[in-house]
Amino acid sequence: MSATRYAYLGPEGTFTEVALRTLPEAATRELVPMVSVPAALDAVRNGQAAAALVPIENSVEGGITATLDELTTGAPLMIYREVLLSITFALLVRPGTKLSDIKTVTAHPAAQPQVRNWMAAHLPNAVWESAASNADGARLVQEGRYDAAFAGEFAAATYGLEPLVTEIHDAENAQTRFVLVGRPARPSAPTGADKTSVVIWLGDDHPGALLELLQEFAVRGVNLMLIQSRPTGEGIGNYCFAVDAEGHIADRRVGEALMGLKRICPNVRFLGSYPRAGVTPDEVGALRTGTSDTDFTDASDWLARSQDGRV
Amino acid sequence: MSATRYAYLGPEGTFTEVALRTLPEAATRELVPMVSVPAALDAVRNGQAAAALVPIENSVEGGITATLDELTTGAPLMIYREVLLSITFALLVRPGTKLSDIKTVTAHPAAQPQVRNWMAAHLPNAVWESAASNADGARLVQEGRYDAAFAGEFAAATYGLEPLVTEIHDAENAQTRFVLVGRPARPSAPTGADKTSVVIWLGDDHPGALLELLQEFAVRGVNLMLIQSRPTGEGIGNYCFAVDAEGHIADRRVGEALMGLKRICPNVRFLGSYPRAGVTPDEVGALRTGTSDTDFTDASDWLARSQDGRV
The missing domain is CATH 3.40.190.10 (Periplasmic binding protein-like II)
Known part of the structure; x- marks a missing residue:
């Protein structure tokens, strides 16, 4: 049964397997090692596995390009969980x-x-x-x-x-981040300590295009946790950006930032909103003034009144 | 009858009277000269006049502070029309x-x-x-x-x-801008060549506060046509800003920018959306990519799909 099968980057005995076994549900799944990240993700795409755990970011070396490129291209997949593992x-x-x-x-x-x-x-x-x-x-x-x-x-x-x-280990606290990837479905509800991953394609390469992209997040007080440029394969100078942002797509500030990107960029691929590993809602930094869901609702009410001349 | 009476900055024979007489409806109104801008606006506030025409901006000297200060404080008023007059x-x-x-x-x-x-x-x-x-x-x-x-x-x-x-005249094309001010009511519909006036109070005077204010407009592609700082009267260093932005409060990009300001600033006073004098919709500059009402609607649809996992 594919619904009970989780693929992972093999062979047996890798850090990926150890990371997978930290997930409670792994105990009730058949864990299947795959020879590569593309093979693990294709097993999900073609229905042989319900999900796959693959490494996506290394605290020493940065983003893991094979995984980023696989999630950027081909049939859409979504991230449902992340696992942090200290690497020694x-x-x-x-x-x-x-x-x-x-x-x-x-x-x-x-x-x-x-x-x-x-x-x-x-x-x-x-x-x-x-x-x-x-x-x-x-x-x-x-x-x-x-x-x-x-x-x-x-x-x-x-x-x-x-x-x-x-x-x-050379670096103190060397960690690798793994993501559990599945076929697209509705994300789980916000927990208060969430992360949202997207891939953003820049349009014409005018000066300031990247700054405009970053401003869509900054103006709504959304912190970025990872930004990694990747060539699109359409010639030198054509880049897309894999971005991890703090918050959940159901948070108003995150949704507004994503809509802003969708309006000004030729393409945006939503890769999922999921709980942050190793962080509780208490540990998340304070929101910038004016960026809570309540602030958005209050501003929307004020705009409606102003549009009616009830100032 | 106050509904048929328009006040203006007198005495008779001022440029303000000439500007008022350029409005078609002035021919059917009783035009009443007032001794000062505050007197003209108070006549509107207390119901003695339906509207008042007062100068607000001089192309040689900039904003006319008496008018800006009157619109910033006291009972709210709104601008319904502007008149440009060449001054020789x-x-x-x-x-x-x-x-x-x-x-x-x-x-x-x-x-x-x-x-x-x-x-x-x-x-x-x-x-x-x-x-x-x-x-x-x-x-x-x-x-x-x-x-x-x-x-x-x-x-x-x-x-x-x-x-x-x-x-x-010393400056070629020296012009004065006058505004027709009335009690708050629903603005007239967008014409395609509109202007929106607001007063914005900055909160704590942290570095970058003004930049944050400007970014709320810039990130939605809303051009500013006037920005004038005014002391709030609450001590040195406390400023509010009178801002004229291109577009109408019913335009999505303008509404979103105003909501952004409302969220991050302690107070925003909407002063009206009204047709730009001397500019036809054909003469208005092209919108920045991604800032039309259709772009906002499309992005909103995309967000709803993404939130459902339909990527």
């Missing part, structure tokens, strides 16, 4: 291997910037080669192709390895 | 006076910047003294108190004077 690596080795034995190491390329300083200090002469995923790197160590792999500590048991060193 | 002065003298006889000249203080250069060239030694109005200056010449008065040529006959020199 373990150095996995075959049992008995000592640090001085290690001549070659491997991991997914995204891991490298997060372990670079540690390697320079502790394995200055080891040779790095990239693997298709961190889990795949562990498998290659199991097979004897490399001496060690950087991966999640949880991957050790799966591949018969042992963690020689744990808690390796 | 005549030098009025008692019959027989020659230019070389003139030792003293008078006029309303607002006339001085418009005749200053002409006086320096032609009457370098004459002494200027201000009068309560240009018409009053003419009366004082008639009484022999001054040798000459700058006033409208039309005032000569009223005061038994003759125009010694005509078409005196």
Whole structure:
């Protein structure tokens, strides 16, 4: 049954699987590893999976372009949930291997910037080669192709390895953000700590076009949490922007900003409104004066009175 | 009958009277000169007159503060019409006076910047003294108190004077704008070439407060035609702003900008939407992309679909 199946970026033993298992409903779903982000999202598009969990943003490297590009093009999908996972690596080795034995190491390329300083200090002469995923790197160590792999500590048991060193990370609080993506449907109701994702295409590239885009948010007091430009594939200089904004599409200030963008931009794709991971409504910053739903309703009443001359 | 009575800034023979007589309905109204702008507007407030014509903006000197302040405070009034009048002065003298006889000249203080250069060239030694109005200056010449008065040529006959020199003006196209003010009522329908006047109070004087005010207009593509700061009378640094914007309060872009101001500012007073004098709808500049009423309706439909997940 596709409704009970969740796809994720595999193979088994990736950080993505760990992130997926933090969702309560994962316990009652069949979790299916896929070979790539496009494969995971296509499984949702063609109905083989109800949803897919994929990484979308890395606190060290920024937006994950494969995921952004997949959500920007093709049949529309929507984001329903996000998961934040602190990323710390373990150095996995075959049992008995000592640090001085290690001549070659491997991991997914995204891991490298997060372990670079540690390697320079502790394995200055080891040779790095990239693997298709961190889990795949562990498998290659199991097979004897490399001496060690950087991966999640949880991957050790799966591949018969042992963690020689744990808690390796260059940036404090290195996190990866994952999103649970499904076919388009009505978003869940606002929680008071929500995020809205959209992709915005700029029209003619006149000076100030990006500023105009940002002003649509700023003038309604909507904070942006991520803005990432991506080429549209229609030639140099043609960009679209993936934007995460604070708030829910049902919040008046967010809805008004999105309508403003829809009016001035050739295309806007709504990617979903969903609860912010790791943030409670109490922790959300105060709204700018005049941007609550009540403020919008009061202003609308005032306009109606003014239009009638009841000033 | 007050409904048939229009007040204006007198005395008889002022530019204001000439401006009032350009309105077709003036022919069927009793026209009542008042001694000051506040007196003319109070006649409307207390029901003695249906409307009052008063000067509000001078193309040489800018906003006319007495009128702006009167519209900003007290019982609300609204503007229903504007009249533009080209201002050229005549030098009025008692019959027989020659230019070389003139030792003293008078006029309303607002006339001085418009005749200053002409006086320096032609009457370098004459002494200027201000009068309560240009018409009053003419009366004082008639009484022999001054040798000459700058006033409208039309005032000569009223005061038994003759125009010694005509078409005196320092600035090409010097114009004064007059507004017809009445008690609050529903504005007339948009004509396609309209203007909207508001007074906006800024709240706490944080850096960027004025910019935020301007952005509410700019982000909806609403051009401003006049912005004039006025002290609120509540201490140094407390200002309100009289603003004329292009468009009608029934235009979506104008209504949205006004609602935005109403949300972020402690007070906004709507002073009316009315046809622009001397401009036809054909002559109005093109709207910025995405700011027509249809664009607003389309964006609203798109938002409703997105909120339902129909992307």
